[in-house]
Amino acid sequence: MIADLLLFVAAFGAGIMNAVAGGGSFLTFPALVFTGVPSIVANASSTVATFPGSFVSAWAYRKDFKPFDGVGMGAILVVSLVGSILGALLLLWTPQRTFDAVIPWLLGAATLLFAVGKHATPILKRMFRIGPAALLSVQFLIAIYGGYFGGAIGILMLAMFGLYGLDDIHRMNAVKTLLAGALNAAAVVCFIIAGKVWWDQTAIMFVGAILGGLAGPMVAKRMKQSHLRLVIIAIGVGMTTAFALRG
Numbered sequence: 528m529i530a531d532l533l534l535f536v537a538a539f540g541a542g543i544m545n546a547v548a549g550g551g552s553f554l555t556f557p558a559l560v561f562t563g564v565p566s567i568v569a570n571a572s573s574t575v576a577t578f579p580g581s582f583v584s585a586w587a588y589r590k591d592f593k594p595f596d597g598v599g600m601g602a603i604l605v606v607s608l609v610g611s612i613l614g615a616l617l618l619l620w621t622p623q624r625t626f627d628a629v630i631p632w633l634l635g636a637a638t639l640l641f642a643v644g645k646h647a648t649p650i651l652k653r654m655f656r657i658g659p660a661a662l663l664s665v666q667f668l669i670a671i672y673g674g675y676f677g678g679a680i681g682i683l684m685l686a687m688f689g690l691y692g693l694d695d696i697h698r699m700n701a702v703k704t705l706l707a708g709a710l711n712a713a714a715v716v717c718f719i720i721a722g723k724v725w726w727d728q729t730a731i732m733f734v735g736a737i738l739g740g741l742a743g744p745m746v747a748k749r750m751k752q753s754h755l756r757l758v759i760i761a762i763g764v765g766m767t768t769a770f771a772l773r774g
Contacts, residue, residue: 578711
């Protein structure tokens with residue numbers, strides 16, 4: 528009962544975080560592991576429980592979609608789907624002990640990306656720009672990482688769009704949420720086929736994540752995003768430390 532409550536609360540918090548600033552996997556993945564779910568199964572179950580929120584957000588941004596100059600949405604969707612499937616297969620092929628060993632590094636890297644991404648992007652934009660081929664190549668790599676683990680993929684995509692020359696945050700968020708939903712959906716199919724989802728825990732988190740996503744806009748109106756970002760970074764540091772000590 529306590530474990531179920533922890534999973535629900537973690538998913539509810541993750542739904543709020545994803546709706547406002549991202550970083551929900553910092554809650555859902557550790558909650559599953561700490562309630563006894565093997566880490567690879569926990570990663571898969573966390574993805575299944577939270578991925579519909581991306582499509583809900585994408586629908587909310589539907590009026591902000593605009594085609595990229597030089598890159599069709601079909602092309603960027605294809606590389607996202609293929610990359611995500613490769614990342615998911617890589618996760619499924621990773622031995623449990625190996626994945627347990629790299630978890631602190633994955634969480635630490637995701638936390639660092641979340642912490643510095645917003646500030647680093649303007650600096651990088653002043654240094655160089657990327658073209659269509661580089662955009663598709665980088666998105667392919669992001670999708671592989673997303674299928675394998677997925678922490679902070681939104682930050683990575685926003686940074687990539689900025690380097691491509693985009694500056695309309697609503698347009699960038701619209702494309703980001705659609706691509707995140709698409710690549711997570713591809714990974715979800717792989718995880719379900721492979722039987723790596725624990726459905727009892729996933730169902731509890733699914734409900735919590737949806738309710739948290741609905742509550743997200745209300746939280747956004749009452750809490751500064753900068754404050755929430757600090758909370759998410761603190762959670763990321765705490766979870767990284769906990770997994771490092773656990774290992």
